[in-house]
Amino acid sequence: MKEQKHIIELSKDEIINHFLLVNKIELRKTKTGKDFISFEFSDATRSINANMWDGIGNLNNEIQKGQVVFVKGIVDEFQNNLQIKISSVRSVKEDENVSPSDFLPKSKRNLKEMEKEFKDRIEKLSNNYLKELVSSIFVEENFKKFIKAPAGKSWHHAYISGLIEHTLEIIKICDLMCDFHSELNRDLLVSGAMLHDFGKTIELNYESSFEYTNKGKLIGHIVLAAMLIEEEAKKIKDFPEELKLHLIHLVLSHQGKLEFASPVIPKTTEAIALYQADELSAKVNAYKNTIKQGAKEGENWTKFIHLANTDLTKTNISEYREEKSSTTLFD
Amino acid sequence: MKEQKHIIELSKDEIINHFLLVNKIELRKTKTGKDFISFEFSDATRSINANMWDGIGNLNNEIQKGQVVFVKGIVDEFQNNLQIKISSVRSVKEDENVSPSDFLPKSKRNLKEMEKEFKDRIEKLSNNYLKELVSSIFVEENFKKFIKAPAGKSWHHAYISGLIEHTLEIIKICDLMCDFHSELNRDLLVSGAMLHDFGKTIELNYESSFEYTNKGKLIGHIVLAAMLIEEEAKKIKDFPEELKLHLIHLVLSHQGKLEFASPVIPKTTEAIALYQADELSAKVNAYKNTIKQGAKEGENWTKFIHLANTDLTKTNISEYREEKSSTTLFD
């Protein structure tokens, strides 16, 4: 796909020659009875409204939500918001080589690096039953889905490759906890961390937007992952029954509370470690992104955020930050 | 203090020549009307009941709860529990050099090492206002209390030097989160981690048992710490008002929810990180210790644990653990 300015960088009166993802398309009528088409487009940075007033022909039947189109037009302003006045719009051609998922938000981390970190950590598992089980679940076909999937629909790591980014954070936090507590079974805990949200690759559809699948709604990612582990463990000769129970328990209990949709709650030290590591990774990511996106220019507070049960602040205290940005825990 | 067998290592018919801490002392009467004294003693490993049937004289007025005594007697058994049949008991002499706190449970970590880790981390703070503030709060007199205090009365890190052990875990978890997220203000977050539970040195009494003080019950460690920061920051020339606000906010919100006694809930990314890091450190420690102490010999499950809302298991899966015990995240 050719380089193009991101929607977030556009300003009034700019010329549009863009590939964009269709979020909504609706045939409307002006007060005077004339048909026009109202769109919502998006790219990886944000969404924008657009109207096409002339020459709409049969476009509303040819173009559908979730599809990428090529748009020509100009940027306009309406009630303080930018929008596009479309002069023409067409479906993409196959050789233009664009896919809807190019227009979804993406992890800022380097994907190759994340893949390597993940595979290296599998290699380091020292219990052979667990290593074989984890490897069989992350076979190439599944791994491809895994590295693309978001970790959620909208709250945390809700972007392409968010799931692997989130999973890596949890693995590292769990490894740190194992350094503190020799009583923790590191192989078990890390395997549980790797698998805990794998069901999200089935629960969510993330081709052209992030939506729950029917399977996701009727069964849920937790039970989907548990079923998969049960199935794969049966294929491994002499997989220890008790080890399987504990691993499935980690996956089932990783949301920590019944009201968060875990059918059992943590009953082992590994299980509580996984739940709390998940919370830590998820909440910090969610707050960070909510503050970035949620506060309007010139205001220090976001609107009320239901999942945080408060508004959040972006008051700038960056002038009091450490000077040595490279300081880490381990230098 | 001389070496002596721990209570947890005693068996029936052993001879007792021990310094022990008095948890309870009560004058009772047998059915036949004879006076005897019933004690509960403890050392750092556990508690044990004891009875003194003869020669009690005026002992019940001389000896008090919270005092260390020297006990002679023999180990007996009653309804499947060991107890001590006392032949004599006396208060300790000054030159015997024992103190009640020697009989309280203690952190397994090396205290000198923890002190050094903590002081080194203060040194690494790069914001000078914060470094000065933190240093002024951890002046020698306060630091002495801090390194002795438990982190709680009974749930997590509820032992001598538990507070510094817990605080160090949180600092490291927070540093790891700062490695993941450059948006976090590392100095602010780490300073908040250092101070978040400092009020527990005032909230709790930990001389001869772990009890809340009146101040602890009527004000609570959260507000006590906030008042202290307010007071010390005023003494530092030009301490930035906004930085102080954010630091006090970290302390006030670190229990995460109003119903957990935080008067405000996290409204910054640093605040949510501190709350979740605290939860992770506290819960893993609490579950680990509850499982160690709570499951009876030959049973795989503890009794129902109210703070976990379930029973916990100690089913042994250690045969499936990694072989290389030294594996860490960073090798």
Add this chain to the structure above:
Amino acid sequence: MKEQKHIIELSKDEIINHFLLVNKIELRKTKTGKDFISFEFSDATRSINANMWDGIGNLNNEIQKGQVVFVKGIVDEFQNNLQIKISSVRSVKEDENVSPSDFLPKSKRNLKEMEKEFKDRIEKLSNNYLKELVSSIFVEENFKKFIKAPAGKSWHHAYISGLIEHTLEIIKICDLMCDFHSELNRDLLVSGAMLHDFGKTIELNYESSFEYTNKGKLIGHIVLAAMLIEEEAKKIKDFPEELKLHLIHLVLSHQGKLEFASPVIPKTTEAIALYQADELSAKVNAYKNTIKQGAKEGENWTKFIHLANTDLTKTNISEYREEKSSTTLFD
């Protein structure tokens, strides 16, 4: 097993020549230091304490909880309660043909009749996929467990064959709802009713008392049943994917709320019908039995019942009941 008076029918000074189940066995000491053994025995009607003062030999090592023994002795009274003064006790011999489960409470309904009702209803399923799936799960080996299992540990239908009794009630209530509402998919709903608690045959141990298994605690009967359906459906050629989803959804959501340990909540009319039918059957059985067992002689109110959040009354209004006891809905 020979006929013997039930514990509930015993009175003071009666001679005991009974097979009884051992609930508890404990070696104790009198104040004067003599060893004796304290038992709790039970049969299907209730439990009773017993003491053996003489000739205990090595009995406390030979006899274990969960075993049936033959007891000789006499009924005594202590603090208003009956207890047994044991003269001798021995393990049962193989040819005496008694099993611990004979001493557990049992459903009052005729088991053969219940088995027939259940199998007839399977036969009436008109969707062949569902009939094959249900039949494959209720193969003889599983059916044997199913017809013996209780529906719970203590609250409702907590007796041998309670699970099939409960399941039959729910099937009939669901069939009635299908008569009211032609929109309901009868085959799907009835199949869901049949399978909804099948996991309890794995979750509970009911050989000599009702206890959760490790699998029951770490995974739970809901997910255990879901895994089984997933596995069996895979073996049936062309089993419709969507039908399987809906059936698993029925099982997963049948406890109606996340906080009742369902990982998903009802999202179809069949699912809400199954949940509410389950509640109706369970609660009426639980209240009826609680009132029967819970109210002391001469008192009209039970103690406070936590699961009902109130005390319950057995005030007798039976003099105002219908005269024709055979009146039913359908005559």
Add this chain to the structure above:
Amino acid sequence: MKEQKHIIELSKDEIINHFLLVNKIELRKTKTGKDFISFEFSDATRSINANMWDGIGNLNNEIQKGQVVFVKGIVDEFQNNLQIKISSVRSVKEDENVSPSDFLPKSKRNLKEMEKEFKDRIEKLSNNYLKELVSSIFVEENFKKFIKAPAGKSWHHAYISGLIEHTLEIIKICDLMCDFHSELNRDLLVSGAMLHDFGKTIELNYESSFEYTNKGKLIGHIVLAAMLIEEEAKKIKDFPEELKLHLIHLVLSHQGKLEFASPVIPKTTEAIALYQADELSAKVNAYKNTIKQGAKEGENWTKFIHLANTDLTKTNISEYREEKSSTTLFD
């Protein structure tokens, strides 16, 4: 009233010659300052917006919400919704014999049949006190209200004659539970079922829409029914005090929980049976209707339903339904 096409069957450009119920009427101004009238009309199938641009005269003072009018006009479309462009509108004449309640949604069951079922069941009550009491409350004047009332404002059985339909379902479920449990007092339970929601005839106004009355809001249908039973029982010679207490208890506790507005919770087996039967009937009806009305064309999921705490699915699995539609529990 003459036959006319239902609103739900209309399509663009159809001619309107309809009696319709006025839900809303409002005088508005166009941007150019001209007055027009905006209506919302409804019939038993749904509601539709309508505008009258010309010749409005004094109509906005002559016509009121809750009144039936005769409308002429044509069906138009605006932003994907149909609406009516009115050419004339007038109040109905007395001899046109239409009433607002003809335009409210109605039970699909045959009313005569329901009346007969209900009266027959009263006849079958074998306790004469209860039969007399129930009969005195369902005297002709009250019965007329009862057979017309909806069972609620919007959630379940929220249509004309919904109350009797709902009550009959509960009676049948209760009768089935009495077949299972001989301990239940059938006459008492069925009488309680008959009376439990009678207060809704006072709590609701259902002449031209479903609204709470002042009495309904300040006292509520539960206490209104209890007062009525108290009053009527006093008129019956020797009505047993305890029987009255139990009957009033059934009515007061039938919403099952304090937070659902029952001032006492179920303390008898009959009371818990009535509550759970009520829940079963209400929820199945509510989910069924919500799914019918709530899912848009071409979508499988309704919007989020607050009272269900989820969205609901209408995914079509009807191809896997039983072939013999007449199968019932009892054939």
Add this chain to the structure above:
Amino acid sequence: MKEQKHIIELSKDEIINHFLLVNKIELRKTKTGKDFISFEFSDATRSINANMWDGIGNLNNEIQKGQVVFVKGIVDEFQNNLQIKISSVRSVKEDENVSPSDFLPKSKRNLKEMEKEFKDRIEKLSNNYLKELVSSIFVEENFKKFIKAPAGKSWHHAYISGLIEHTLEIIKICDLMCDFHSELNRDLLVSGAMLHDFGKTIELNYESSFEYTNKGKLIGHIVLAAMLIEEEAKKIKDFPEELKLHLIHLVLSHQGKLEFASPVIPKTTEAIALYQADELSAKVNAYKNTIKQGAKEGENWTKFIHLANTDLTKTNISEYREEKSSTTLFD
């Protein structure tokens, strides 16, 4: 009844010649098989255990819980608690003129004074409908019950004449609120205050202890009072319907929340005023008495109080109280 030392004033070795109320009576056996009787006695100040070892004859059948007896004996001590060693005990004779309720705790306020205050306030009601209604409910027979009743079983004003004491406090608080807010309907609010807990005279039995009646448990004091107002208002010619609705609403909603067993919640300013005034009076009385009774000698904190959700302190700050004890709001 003759003067006698209160139980709370007794000390070891004092001679007992007392009328006492029997709270419990139980026939027991010593380890050696001899029968004895164990009692719990009480007077208005507290309760005490007592044992009768000799000459018990048939006493356990002659004497019953709730009866007053004349006891001879001596005060003894057992495990730090006083108890009575009985030499003889007999039922009271009619001419001894003692009644069980003399032995229940009583309000510290002068009853005659409270009666006068209450009747004077009725006289000051200026709305004649309300004055007539209130007067008809407080007819002599009801008033006698009202001035004796406690306001509750154990939490607040749980003593004889506690109900009138509590009601008078609320009336005065409501009158003060009417002084602040002229919008409040004073007559309505004060009438509601007078009647709000009248149902407690029926809900509770307070002859020889404080217990709920069957009517109290199955219907509750709130609905009992509402029914009575409904009944009495019907007897008053032209009693305004709307006024009655508002008065019943005050009674029904006075516990403020559904989960506190009010079937409707406050929907008028008078209703919220009554609820909050009730809370204020109840809580202050409850905390005051709990602190008085709950803290052990030498300790500053009560045990955990469930209804307060905390422990309470009696730390003595009386040295910092005002010197002029007569200071009031109005001097």
Add this chain to the structure above:
Amino acid sequence: MKEQKHIIELSKDEIINHFLLVNKIELRKTKTGKDFISFEFSDATRSINANMWDGIGNLNNEIQKGQVVFVKGIVDEFQNNLQIKISSVRSVKEDENVSPSDFLPKSKRNLKEMEKEFKDRIEKLSNNYLKELVSSIFVEENFKKFIKAPAGKSWHHAYISGLIEHTLEIIKICDLMCDFHSELNRDLLVSGAMLHDFGKTIELNYESSFEYTNKGKLIGHIVLAAMLIEEEAKKIKDFPEELKLHLIHLVLSHQGKLEFASPVIPKTTEAIALYQADELSAKVNAYKNTIKQGAKEGENWTKFIHLANTDLTKTNISEYREEKSSTTLFD
């Protein structure tokens, strides 16, 4: 400021020559692309929308939210609501002597009278430590803020001088409770009442609208007041430590429950009295004002009020009120 008609008294076609407060200002475009300015203005009685179509020049940059302007124009009507058609608007001049706070809603009570009541009550404090502490906090500069502040943003006493009005009500209620209960420490309780909400003078900004400050959001008025008492008490020689603890406890616990943002809950009788008095004053004020403002003309019920969890009624029962309006508790 000159006299002018209040917004609430305006009607269509009236001429506007008014000082008004700017709540919102926004530059918009008509459909035809012409710029206009949309305002929301307010005075102490209510708000009104306004549009300026011509001659807008650079006004949108000159005028800002929170400023007072002088407006000329005419009252217009749009969709049943009045709005202003502006002909000119200009900023106020300094000598016009108007301030934004003149346009905020105000207490109906006489401020001088309230100031005198408050100061007189301080004078009556008999404990000198408390009197000195309270006086030092209410020094002139703070008192000025205190007498202007609202007690909240929108729920109760949400108007200029609402805080002192609310505080005085609580003081009087507390004094009345002290008359009932001699155990209460009057000086302590009244001092706590005076200080309990003082932190709101810092938590809120009330210059041109009622908004939370950053300090208010990040720390909250409860801890702000506690810090201030701590600081001021330190300046008073020999201020008794325990007295300070109890006073700070009153402030910290005055919202009564953790979930209402009190970091500790009431543990003394004074603390529970203060919490309940606060509730009584706040709720009655809130309900009264909500009913006044919330019910539309001709309707008897407000919309659903979330903080009351119900709708409220203004049904008129004033014809049944007392005739003697001067009746008070004390005549």
